[in-house]
Amino acid sequence: AQSVTQLGSHVSVSEGALVLLRCNYSSSVPPYLFWYVQYPNQGLQLLLKYTSAATLVKGINGFEAEFKKSETSFHLTKPSAHMSDAAEYFCAVKVDSSYKLIFGSGTRLLVRP
Amino acid sequence: EPEVTQTPSHQVTQMGQEVILRCVPISNHLYFYWYRQILGQKVEFLVSFYNNEISEKSEIFDDQFSVERPDGSNFTLKIRSTKLEDSAMYFCASSGSGNSPLHFGNGTRLTVT
Numbered sequence A: 001a002q003s004v005t006q007l008g009s010h011v012s013v014s015e016g017a018l019v020l021l022r023c024n025y026s027s028s029v030p031p032y033l034f035w036y037v038q039y040p041n042q043g044l045q046l047l048l049k050y051t052s053a054a055t056l057v058k059g060i061n062g063f064e065a066e067f068k069k070s071e072t073s074f075h076l077t078k079p080s081a082h083m084s085d086a087a088e089y090f091c092a093v094k095v096d097s098s099y100k101l102i103f104g105s106g107t108r109l110l111v112r113p
Numbered sequence B: 001e002p003e004v005t006q007t008p009s010h011q012v013t014q015m016g017q018e019v020i021l022r023c024v025p026i027s028n029h030l031y032f033y034w035y036r037q038i039l040g041q042k043v044e045f046l047v048s049f050y051n052n053e054i055s056e057k058s059e060i061f062d063d064q065f066s067v068e069r070p071d072g073s074n075f076t077l078k079i080r081s082t083k084l085e086d087s088a089m090y091f092c093a094s095s096g097s098g099n100s101p102l103h104f105g106n107g108t109r110l111t112v113t
Helices: none
Strands: A003-005 A011-012 A017-022 A024-026 A032-038 A044-050 A056-058 A063-069 A074-077 A087-094 A107-111 B004-009 B010-013 B021-022 B031-037 B043-050 B053-057 B063-068 B077-080 B088-095 B108-112
Touching: A003 A044, A003 A087, A017 A044, A017 A107, A024 A074, A024 B021, A032 A063, A032 A074, A032 B043, A044 A056, A044 A063, A044 A074, A087 B053, B021 B031, B021 B108, B043 B063, B043 B077, B077 B088
Parallel strands: A011 A107, B010 B108
Antiparallel strands: A003 A024, A017 A074, A032 A044, A032 A087, A056 A063, A063 A074, A087 A107, B004 B021, B021 B077, B031 B043, B031 B088, B043 B053, B063 B077, B088 B108
């Protein structure tokens, strides 16, 4: 069975600082991995996806994530945080044999001025 | 950019009543989904729908739930007899293929009193 663990329910950074949101997955078969962002009172918006083409994936708004099979990780990073990045971020996993996305519990990113 | 639209944004109903949550997926998408997020908990998969039938469902999606694509544009989730624990944010999503990223609507907040 697949699962996703996001370490840290809340992460607080200063504006301009590095953002690192952690995601570890469990899957017995090659996974598809996704990061979604949720702004208040809105739906889930796709940030980026890993589908085995390249281990370093670039997404929207300056975010990127690196797939590390040896560490079963897919951490999300951004070199310099902006106030507008404050939101909740969800990591999700999917496999070929299933239609469903399995989400992590989410990490709320707070950006301090 | 095309988007998934959900109505209503907020639905309040009494326990035991039937509710229908409505969604208009992106027009050229073929796969449709419902997810829910109970306050403070993970986003959970409910059901996927393709080619006019359910392709996968979770253990949450019991006999109280049903989905329908009544015409070429709408996709609905019906809860026959609502319970207090059905209170949650319900997200509709669609995708162009089974492995494409999901596009989510802004959700319907269902409150059962």
